[in-house]
Amino acid sequence: MMQLSDSDFQRMVRFMHDNYGINLTKKRQLINNRLALSLKNQGYSSFTEFVDQLISKKDSHQIDFVLSKLTTNYTYFMREKDHYDFFMNVILPDITKKNEAKKVLSIWSAGCSTGEEPYNISMCLKEYFGASAGAWDTRVLATDISPRVLSQAKDPAYEMPNDIPSSWKTRYFVKRNDGSGLYTVTPEIRKNVIFRTFNLMDPIRFKLNFDVIFCRNVMIYFDHPTKDALVNRFYNATKKGGYLMIGHSENLSKDCPYKMIRPATFQKK
Ligand SMILES: C[S@@+](CC[C@H](N)C(=O)[O-])C[C@H]1O[C@@H](n2cnc3c(N)ncnc32)[C@H](O)[C@@H]1O
Structure with missing residues (x-):
């Protein structure tokens, strides 16, 4: 399985925090577990390749993909x-x-x-x-x-x-x-x-x-x-x-x- 290196983890944490406010500092395991298989299926050979693209292209579908894997959209009628x-x-x-x-x-x-x-x-x-x-x-x-x-x-x-x-x-x-x-x-x-x-x-x-x-x-x-x-x-x-x-x-x-x-x-x- 693909492994997230220290430097890719840090780059991703900084990018998601600075651009979207999302704090992933304690989510290393989650990132690794939730993204590795999907990235392999999408044809990426490493986290480095994916993080490079994420940061350079800021493609809304890629961002959406990361957000959907690492955050929740859970909601329902009459919540609270x-x-x-x-x-x-x-x-x-x-x-x-x-x-x-x-x-x-x-x-x-x-x-x-x-x-x-x-x-x-x-x-x-x-x-x-x-x-x-x-x-x-x-x-x-x-x-x-x-x-x-x-x-x-x-x-x-x-x-x-x-x-x-x-x-x-x-x-x-x-x-x-x-x-x-x-x-x-x-x-x-x-x-x-x-x-x-x-x-x-x-x-x-x-x-x-x-x-x-x-x-x-x-x-x-x-x-x-x-x-x-x-x-x-x-x-x-x-x-x-x-x-x-x-x-x-x-x-x-x-x-x-x-x-x-x-x-x-x-x-x-
Ligand atoms: C758990 S849902 C909450 C939905 C609804 N407000 C509720 O209480 O049921 C959180 C939503 O916040 C959105 N979100 C997270 N970060 C955001 C950001 N930086 N700008 C805009 N929306 C964001 C997510 O995409 C997600 O749909």
Whole structure:
């Protein structure tokens, strides 16, 4: 089996950290085990050859391949449900009041994987606004670094989620007509989400600042300085009074600029 040398390991760790924020310093065995066979099947004769190409070409498919082997895109509907409850019961009443004049909300699902999170947010929005949904622009920006997961998100094919209210199942899911037995989401939910490829290491330059940023279970791969720098960029891209949601197993450093208002939920005061 191909073996990863010290120098190829170091080159890969540096490249993935500097460009994608991913901290692989403790993942040497994982890299070796997860990549060796696939690289051999792809025709590489050594890790050196692969790492040389990875660094020189920065090919998005190769990057996606490495990310898919070494990180997880795991996600599901109603993940950390109390975030959605708080979003509907507290955040939405607050931000709709603040945006009553323009009737535009700006919400970002950063690290959206295969789309369950931004579609789930859209379902919450539809439930909250009910008949007046049409009067508001509530489109959700959904970004991920991986073109592979984004193409799945744009053509949803899900098992029917267990934990979703049964009325939502009939309102927001329809069976795909490809014989797979899987479900897609209804056109009104689908068209409320705008998917874009975006590397969270890049400067944040979207048109609007955000009322709410969901960045849940993404920063788990980042070391402290990378995470702190990203949280500062999020802060600058958040409206005053706006919110940041992170995963419940994550935390932010004590001197982060947001104020923690409940576990895993922060506000720009
Ligand atoms: C575990 S999924 C989280 C999905 C969803 N937010 C949730 O909580 O269920 C993490 C996602 O973060 C994305 N990701 C990792 N590093 C990234 C980066 N530097 N820029 C953008 N997305 C990144 C991955 O591609 C993956 O789809």
